[in-house]
Amino acid sequence: MTYKRTDLALEETEMHRENTGEQGDIDGIKISEKNDNGIKITRVEVLDENASKMISKPIGNYITLEADTLDYISKDEYESMCKALKSELSYIIDMDLSKPVLVVGLGNRNISADALGPKVVEQMLVTRHLFEHMPQISDSFASSVCALAPGVLGITGIETMEIVKGVTERVKPGLVIAVDALAARKIQRINTTIQISDTGINPGSGVGNNRKALCRDTLGVDVVAIGVPTVVDAVTMTNDTFDMTLDAIKNSGECTQGILSVIDKLSDEEKYALIGQVLMPTVGDMVLTVKEIDMAMNKISKIIAGGVNTFLQREMTFDQIESFTL
Amino acid sequence: MTYKRTDLALEETEMHRENTGEQGDIDGIKISEKNDNGIKITRVEVLDENASKMISKPIGNYITLEADTLDYISKDEYESMCKALKSELSYIIDMDLSKPVLVVGLGNRNISADALGPKVVEQMLVTRHLFEHMPQISDSFASSVCALAPGVLGITGIETMEIVKGVTERVKPGLVIAVDALAARKIQRINTTIQISDTGINPGSGVGNNRKALCRDTLGVDVVAIGVPTVVDAVTMTNDTFDMTLDAIKNSGECTQGILSVIDKLSDEEKYALIGQVLMPTVGDMVLTVKEIDMAMNKISKIIAGGVNTFLQREMTFDQIESFTL
Amino acid sequence: MTYKRTDLALEETEMHRENTGEQGDIDGIKISEKNDNGIKITRVEVLDENASKMISKPIGNYITLEADTLDYISKDEYESMCKALKSELSYIIDMDLSKPVLVVGLGNRNISADALGPKVVEQMLVTRHLFEHMPQISDSFASSVCALAPGVLGITGIETMEIVKGVTERVKPGLVIAVDALAARKIQRINTTIQISDTGINPGSGVGNNRKALCRDTLGVDVVAIGVPTVVDAVTMTNDTFDMTLDAIKNSGECTQGILSVIDKLSDEEKYALIGQVLMPTVGDMVLTVKEIDMAMNKISKIIAGGVNTFLQREMTFDQIESFTL
Amino acid sequence: MTYKRTDLALEETEMHRENTGEQGDIDGIKISEKNDNGIKITRVEVLDENASKMISKPIGNYITLEADTLDYISKDEYESMCKALKSELSYIIDMDLSKPVLVVGLGNRNISADALGPKVVEQMLVTRHLFEHMPQISDSFASSVCALAPGVLGITGIETMEIVKGVTERVKPGLVIAVDALAARKIQRINTTIQISDTGINPGSGVGNNRKALCRDTLGVDVVAIGVPTVVDAVTMTNDTFDMTLDAIKNSGECTQGILSVIDKLSDEEKYALIGQVLMPTVGDMVLTVKEIDMAMNKISKIIAGGVNTFLQREMTFDQIESFTL
Numbered sequence A, B, C, D: 001m002t003y004k005r006t007d008l009a010l011e012e013t014e015m016h017r018e019n020t021g022e023q024g025d026i027d028g029i030k031i032s033e034k035n036d037n038g039i040k041i042t043r044v045e046v047l048d049e050n051a052s053k054m055i056s057k058p059i060g061n062y063i064t065l066e067a068d069t070l071d072y073i074s075k076d077e078y079e080s081m082c083k084a085l086k087s088e089l090s091y092i093i094d095m096d097l098s099k100p101v102l103v104v105g106l107g108n109r110n111i112s113a114d115a116l117g118p119k120v121v122e123q124m125l126v127t128r129h130l131f132e133h134m135p136q137i138s139d140s141f142a143s144s145v146c147a148l149a150p151g152v153l154g155i156t157g158i159e160t161m162e163i164v165k166g167v168t169e170r171v172k173p174g175l176v177i178a179v180d181a182l183a184a185r186k187i188q189r190i191n192t193t194i195q196i197s198d199t200g201i202n203p204g205s206g207v208g209n210n211r212k213a214l215c216r217d218t219l220g221v222d223v224v225a226i227g228v229p230t231v232v233d234a235v236t237m238t239n240d241t242f243d244m245t246l247d248a249i250k251n252s253g254e255c256t257q258g259i260l261s262v263i264d265k266l267s268d269e270e271k272y273a274l275i276g277q278v279l280m281p282t283v284g285d286m287v288l289t290v291k292e293i294d295m296a297m298n299k300i301s302k303i304i305a306g307g308v309n310t311f312l313q314r315e316m317t318f319d320q321i322e323s324f325t326l
Helices: A009-020 A049-054 A075-092 A116-122 A128-133 A160-171 A234-251 A257-265 A268-279 A293-312 A318-325 B009-020 B049-054 B075-092 B116-122 B128-133 B160-171 B234-251 B257-265 B268-279 B293-312 B318-325 C009-020 C049-054 C075-092 C116-122 C128-133 C160-171 C234-251 C257-265 C268-279 C293-312 C318-325 D009-020 D049-054 D075-092 D116-122 D128-133 D160-171 D234-251 D257-265 D268-279 D293-312 D318-325
Strands: A029-036 A039-046 A060-066 A101-105 A145-148 A175-183 A193-197 A223-233 A287-290 B029-036 B039-046 B060-066 B101-105 B145-148 B175-183 B193-197 B223-233 B287-290 C029-036 C039-046 C060-066 C101-105 C145-148 C175-183 C193-197 C223-233 C287-290 D029-036 D039-046 D060-066 D101-105 D145-148 D175-183 D193-197 D223-233 D287-290
Touching: A009 A039, A009 A060, A009 A193, A029 A075, A039 A075, A060 A075, A075 A193, A075 A223, A075 A293, A075 C318, A101 A116, A101 A160, A116 A175, A116 A223, A116 A293, A128 A145, A145 A160, A160 D160, A175 A293, A193 A293, A223 A234, A223 A293, A234 A287, A234 B234, A287 A293, A293 A318, A318 C075, B009 B039, B009 B060, B009 B193, B029 B075, B039 B075, B060 B075, B075 B193, B075 B223, B075 B293, B075 D318, B101 B116, B101 B160, B116 B175, B116 B223, B116 B293, B128 B145, B145 B160, B160 C160, B175 B293, B193 B293, B223 B234, B223 B293, B234 B287, B287 B293, B293 B318, B318 D075, C009 C039, C009 C060, C009 C193, C029 C075, C039 C075, C060 C075, C075 C193, C075 C223, C075 C293, C101 C116, C101 C160, C116 C175, C116 C223, C116 C293, C128 C145, C145 C160, C175 C293, C193 C293, C223 C234, C223 C293, C234 C287, C234 D234, C287 C293, C293 C318, D009 D039, D009 D060, D009 D193, D029 D075, D039 D075, D060 D075, D075 D193, D075 D223, D075 D293, D101 D116, D101 D160, D116 D175, D116 D223, D116 D293, D128 D145, D145 D160, D175 D293, D193 D293, D223 D234, D223 D293, D234 D287, D287 D293, D293 D318
Parallel strands: A101 A145, A101 A175, A175 A223, B101 B145, B101 B175, B175 B223, C101 C145, C101 C175, C175 C223, D101 D145, D101 D175, D175 D223
Antiparallel strands: A029 A039, A039 A060, A060 A193, A193 A223, A223 A287, A287 B287, B029 B039, B039 B060, B060 B193, B193 B223, B223 B287, C029 C039, C039 C060, C060 C193, C193 C223, C223 C287, C287 D287, D029 D039, D039 D060, D060 D193, D193 D223, D223 D287
């Protein structure tokens, strides 16, 4: 099932249901939904190895926050989203306040659709150096926080995991929060969905280049990942639209047996491969984003930084934190 | 035929042929092709009103330069493309050296896929102020050149045409060269094609918001437009892939009469509308670009500035011009 | 007295007092001071031609808002400064709500110390196009606002005044608000002072290149200028420090008659010229700014945009306006 | 003598001579000068501990390349400077081609005057990942190169040295090349001088905040530093101008005994302290740069990247390297 690229556990469960035709519970996966101030929050818990294989995601928790848009929002919606993010981080993270938190902003700051991580890092309220050098000031802060935007392999020549591991070995954080841009299957997910997970992250996995994962196994410390889909790959997106269009033709009642027999002969994999072939060689590996991505990243990085900052400095008000990151 | 959004005359002629099934000459349209150092150059001349209506483009010349990529290029390819651009500009433009040339960079500099125009303006070799204030220096320059990036309606609150007209009335240029990002029908055109035309330009026309045109009628001076497709709209792109995929199914010989009868019942317009409906309401007006657009715009703006600068300062060598814009 | 470069009327009055030795009122100049939430507000009114010559400033009003810093501020200080700016704009401007306001952001966006104007323009709540095309929306806004960042002569080849005049002739605003970076005499003014005046502005005047002024005479409409000192020229700054140091030596009581007689022999102009000569040829025209200018411009442009937006849209709350410019 | 802030060994030797009044050789310091295509190259070798203390610089080599400007240069001058830099790097570095080279870009990319390092990193021809994953491609490259812009303490909360040490422990480079913006004593050094040294570098040392050094002692690998002065501190600059102005007064012959006796009573330290006091509290720690710093950093980072790239990939021509970094 990995042929359709998505980094979202929620889309993986959707695809599993489409493929199996089952609409109810999935064995080994616990799903709960709630609505908080217009934000749809879905908690997906992958409980066992079997379920993990089924949806191609490690055992663990995946929380999705969905809004109509994360881009064109009012100040109230901005604050609501920050608070929902803080609240879900509190749910998924069991903080050890005695050790620093390392926020890692993955991605390439020079590519708008990949700049989410570095942009969040620039808005983090960083305090670790105050704890080390200015204890009188650090009293105001609940957490010792440091942050790093390690860059991408093509620019550094070094695997992201190597850089982060080198730094964690020296900083010895109690928690790594990794922020990255993700790939979704559906283009309408772009700039509308935030995923939090406690299973770590595989830099670049969503867009075709698997690098070594950032996770407890590799770093020796818990890794919570926060991501927002910013891209879809052309073949996945087209395939989905193709299916939806054929469904619409079927449902319109105009469909004869003929078309069904053709489509039914093709397995999902075959159809996906066919579309890939049609789009080759020119579209091939193309990864698409939306025209407004630059502006959206400014907004969304602010939401994520706001959520993470208020989570980490829990004794400060929203306004106090804004003063530091004005 | 205007339902499929494209700013390229070349794609309009392709669509005309697809729609009519005619593969030969089109009445009222003269097309010639040549290959220059790996660059495919197509000159499309729309000769009369009838042809103009057929392909939804004003009477005039449209030249397309196509390369495998304008993004990942060597220094030699960069220079070849600059020279081809200079050469086609010389073909289409009859320069009056006694008046200044105004280069207008359309688009929003804060949106990567729309920033081509402003980026070109920043690399122009601007000389008009030297002609006015420092005649001893201006002797080295063949043309008096000025440049303007007027911004976009959403940021200025003023129609681009109003700003440009206000400035042309004062500067009184002999020629306006307008540079803009375009919309294509096919995603593989993004960052591979340059279109030059002598019919002016309609800012934003390719992406759904028609503004008043920059052309001889509105500005009272010849307007040559240079554009590069940077976006496709989601519905147009999906529709094209859908067609190609169905063709592939047909050609595979697996196709029964049934499917053909269904597809044949749908006119092009109906199918396009159906896909639009399928993608609504979430994808709707989405305008897509490629993930690498930021880097590509840096490269391509350099090519266009290089081509225009060498065209305008025809007595200077390529290296001399590079010295000014290093 | 124009040899010491400053754009601030307040510094001109200070210099006049230093030069004349008079500490009381200046004939033809009305000065009043107040303190508003830690912000020192000085209103200087130049009443007649004689006073105008004395301090090298056109007849009119000059208001200075001074804080310890405009850079490292809390959210409360940010809002206080916005409100003070709004209040002083209300004092100096007699609004005609029936015509649009044109906000002009002068300066070069690629030079941090000169980017104040363009940065403010990007944060303006622009509404004129809504008034023209979407009257149902424009009802929420008190003023029709448009904005323009015309660029600088070296990049456009066109005098700023020409561009602005071309646009005002088409837009026919009732008021132009021009925002620009200024030159101060004292480096401690950088990023601490905002000047508002109703006498227009001379782009680049503070840094040695006089361009045609933006004012009622040239544009045919009232021009209110808002500026913040971001640079000092090296000679002016050094001269001032030299004076202060000599004063300190004198006041230390260590001074013999000898040194006084030498210094006294030199007129102010001679000493200034001497320092200029000492710094020549290498330092010469150098214009200095502070290392933190980039960050400071982000903050200060936000303050000015906040003040102007709340002034222009007087029926909206601060938070409503922030929603638009988040 | 460390009270006057400079990172340049050349300025330290100048100050030593001024302070001692000796104009000839300095014991324990070997100085040689040459002129290469208009570029003045000075090699300063600090030979023993005694000399090291005298000029406050570790034992080792310091090479200075000086041009009239590194900012407004022609393409020929750009290439000459790259070649001179390559040549001096070859002189100072004894390359072990079997291990990767790590280029570290120190500084804050969001502060123009501090962004030299990060800007150079972005223009490095990075090859280490090719050596690891694509040996067929890496054959074209003489050196395995990786690069890192670790950020600054205020943004990361982690000492630069800690990050670099963490990464070097994993990458195990044979050489670290560290690029940083420097502080000079004289403002005319800004954007005109490049210093290369083989003694490592102390991030931030020139501007008042001493961090742990990057050098063989801390990293266990040779560190070559490349720096360009981009700032001066206000007190140092003023003090120098004060001295020069007093000298000019003296030399003008107008000087009486009186002034000499006052000035002579003040030691250098006292005078420096006096000026610092005069400038306090407002100017205090102010660090100054020039207005054009943004543009200059673009040019100068290109020169340094060009010099380092041609040095590291010695089998490639200048044009081949430019193709990669176009």
